[in-house]
Amino acid sequence: MAASTSILARYFPILEWRRAYDGEALSSDMVAAVIVTIMLIPQSLAYALLAGLPPVMGLYASILPLVAYAVFGTSRTLAVGPVAVVSLMTASAAGAVAAHGTAEYLEAAITLAALSGVMLFALGVLRMGFLANLLSHPVISGFITASGILIATSQLRHILGVQAGGDTWPAMLGSLFAALDQVSPATLAVGVPAVIFLFWVRKGLKPLLVRLGLKPRAADIAAKAGPVAAVAVSILAVIAFDLAARGVNITGEIPSGLPPFAMPSTEPSLIRQLLVPALLISIIGFVESVSVAQTLAAKRRQRISPDQELIGLGASNIASAFSGGYPVTGGFARSVVNFDAGAQTPAAGAFTAIGIALASLFLTPLLFALPIAVLAATIIVAVLALVDLKTPRQLWTYSRADFAAHVATIAITLLAGVEMGVIAGVSVGLLLYLWRASRPHAAIVGRVPETEHFRNVERHKVFTVPYVLSIRIDESLTFLNARWLEEYVLEEVAERPRLRHVILMASAVNEIDASGLESLEAINHRMVDAGIRLHLSEVKGPVMDRLQRTHFIEELNGRVYLSQARAFADALRDNGEGDGAADDLARGMI
Template sequence: MKPALRRVLPVFDWGRTYNRDALSNDLIAAVIVTIMLIPQSLAYALLAGLPPEAGIYASIVPIILYAIFGTSRALAVGPVAVVSLMTAAAVGQVAEQGTMGYAAAALTLALLSGGMLLLLGVFKLGFLANFLSHPVIAGFITASGILIATSQVKHVLGVPGGGHNLPEMLGNLAAQLGQINLITLVVGVSATAFLFWVRKGLKPLLLNAGLKPRLADIATKAGPVAAVVATTLVTWAFNLSDHGVEIVGSVPQALPPLTMPDLSIDQLTALFVPALLISIIGFVESISVAQTLAAKKRQRIDPDQELIGLGAANIGAAFTGGYPVTGGFARSVVNFDAGAETPAAGAYTALGLAIAAIALTPLVYFLPKATLAATIIVAVLSLVDFTILKNSWTYNRADFAAVLVTIMLTLGFGVESGVTAGVVISVGLFLYRTSKPHIAEVGLVPGTQHFRNVLRHMVETSPTLLTIRIDESLYFANARYLEDYVLDRVVKNPELRDVVLMCSAVNEIDLSALESLEALNNRLADLNVRLHMSEVKGPVTDRLGRTHFFEALSGELFLAQYDAYQALAGNRPA
């Protein structure tokens, strides 16, 4: 098999060594993840404002396509909380929930998102995700977790609720407190309390009872299924739907249908930006999970191929009744812990969900929506992490400000405003930091050939020589800062006759920076000061050599900073 084909279709890579042990481990992992995904898929469809079957449909074909094109051995693709909330926010702007237009818009959103991810992968643009800082993403996910949990409180209380941001949601809930359905409240609170207990207390209890760790883990993961079964039976037995308890109702008993997204210009235009934001957040979440799990087994993840895998999964969702999907943290960790060896575990999970779609959907007719809401609340509260505020405040105040602004905008104006702010703030932080590169005046450490910051170390200097170490690549945003810094320093010290730019940390000099260096060279020459450069890296030297810069340089190009010091300062300490 040609390496190029294995890169494009990773299934031909891991598939060559697939054996009976891998099959056994993948099947066990698939059973555990399928049990977990059945209630979760229904719940996330509810969060997205779609019929419950859409969650199952979005978990079948997309998983299979990712298994073919993706590179992660453990990533489990499907609906996730944050993307489901973003879907509801985006589609709710172009269609009314519960209509055919709403479902069609969700398909269009998945198609657009998949197409964008696919194009980014084909053109190897996965590095763009690096421009989103982790603190900003953590702040957005924390705020989204709060929004998601708050949005589900209405189902636990049995009131209409509503709203796209935290103030609207809280205001509507407060105004509707008199309409609380007490039976729904009992069901919802009981399910929520049970699920919280399952997460923390069930496994230790089972282990103390003598159950094997593997079985105890499976039983813990099946906790949401137990809540679904119990509340469904109670609702059916006591006919609670006649007492105001909202139920899932009829769910089609079928495999994912072939569907066609709405490709009208108006629809594509309206959903383009939301699809882009969903693609960015989905990819960042997915690649973070995939790389974390891969590192534990010394496996390799190809970000560009991951884009193709996620793109194919979303396109598959668009044509099979689903909505935007990505790699989920919780289910991927469960898949990994359950022993999944290859992406085939995902394909087996898809098969299990397909069987559930055909055989089990009639059983959820009396499932209370309050139980699904409880499932979502318990799942997303694990995303809420306010320690990022404390950590960023301690480490870097600019990061703290970025996290705080992202959280406040997401809570105050909704997820689209929050993620847009996150992208803008991340890029803004990058430009801000690199626009003022760290510049240090350095001197010779006595008895060595090393140079260090004069403010931090006892070093030798010369009154006629200024050596500036630049700790950043030079480009359009920061070149003028260096120029102003050097000129200001020279003007304040009339004794200076030579300036050396120590470029050991400079990996790139763009055209704007070149023009700035030329201007600096000319202005220093007017002041009777020579400009020199030392320790310039090969690729940078090659690029500068294709211009007239070295010919016009008033000073010299030194291989090492020590050579420059010896030649220009005569090794005379100040």
């Protein structure tokens, strides 16, 4: 019975945290839900606009997905819903198969959510949470930075009130410049102040309210409500000055009511066209979400399960698809707000869903006169926080290879679009990994005087002798690098005519595959032919277990030593002229 309960709790984390759910947790979750709901309403509308969808679909994607994650998710504070990068990827994928504003476009967005949900759910069941490691930090950072630039640029047309488009940065900029003579002064008068106000709210409102005597927590809540204030003021301005008649685009009628039941497409041709985009959305969404969840969980000494997170996000996307939404994932800004607001359990997300549902029922008629420019301003302010200008400088100093991957991801995303950016980022990351793995680090080492430690001869003053060569291997031996090691050892041996012993120090070798074993055998045969003894030292237990299942240990013309110090000492004693040195070494004098 206990075992079955444990299995159920693994797949339904709600069964675990609800046991300790009490009034204090309820109060904290309710407060957090109110704050996140205030923040999420304008964001949901704005991100749906970014995805090329009716604003109401942003609300739909912020109701049932939150409930599904509360049941299946493991993070106590992750806030699921529409996010900027996934919205941009949705627009790119759906726009490739249907025209914006058509029923086919909406169907493609819903189908993307369903496909992404099924993929994520299946990966979770197969326990493939390690996929989060496929994208390195430089690649992810580069992709998010480039996406932030693309998103902000794409929204400038709404600030200017012009017709422009494009899927790449050059196309967007060219389209904007070509339409500059069509700029709407009234739209500009709404959009620019909104951008300035939202930027100020993000940084300056809370300190001002604190100086005016408001408590920090209340000031923080008021600052988070800044976008709602921008929405309210802009609606009043549109009504008071009849700005819609002056060319200011507004959202128009937003349907009231709860999300409808929707059916993703089962058309094979459409599914085939959306499979790759759905996979890319799934991977990017999962990596972004699990990174946020792990960061926040660590602050409270909690843990999350990447495998179960796949299931939680999969269930959220399936719920979004069948309720008329589009792909969702865990959002950084919302999750941080949820965390700071004191959310204790995923129930905060479910309460947020109730708040969004109430807004869908009763508030949508009030949004009729909401200027599109204000939603665009909300997006611009949100995504420019994603643009990271510090990482390139840091990577240039720390790792030129990672810098190359970072810059390549940014450049390809900007020049070729988001899908090619993701593919290129993964490809560049894997190629760099393979290049590094094919050229492992190895060092000739000697003994540090008066110790039993061995260090790189190029970095330290160490004791060596011309008839003993000690090589420390700092990587596992695999098909990627085995040939390199073989050539490296033979080149070093060829330069030492007095050599009698070669010791391979394997303390950093965690695995030797078949190719690595073959190279060790080849080195051993060459040493036999040259009259040189080959030894291994500090071989790890699991590696030694595998070697003992082969003939290599029997054919080895030297020995396997537990320590490098013993191997070196024995090699010294084997030389007729080195007995005195070996005795001094044993006494720690050399």
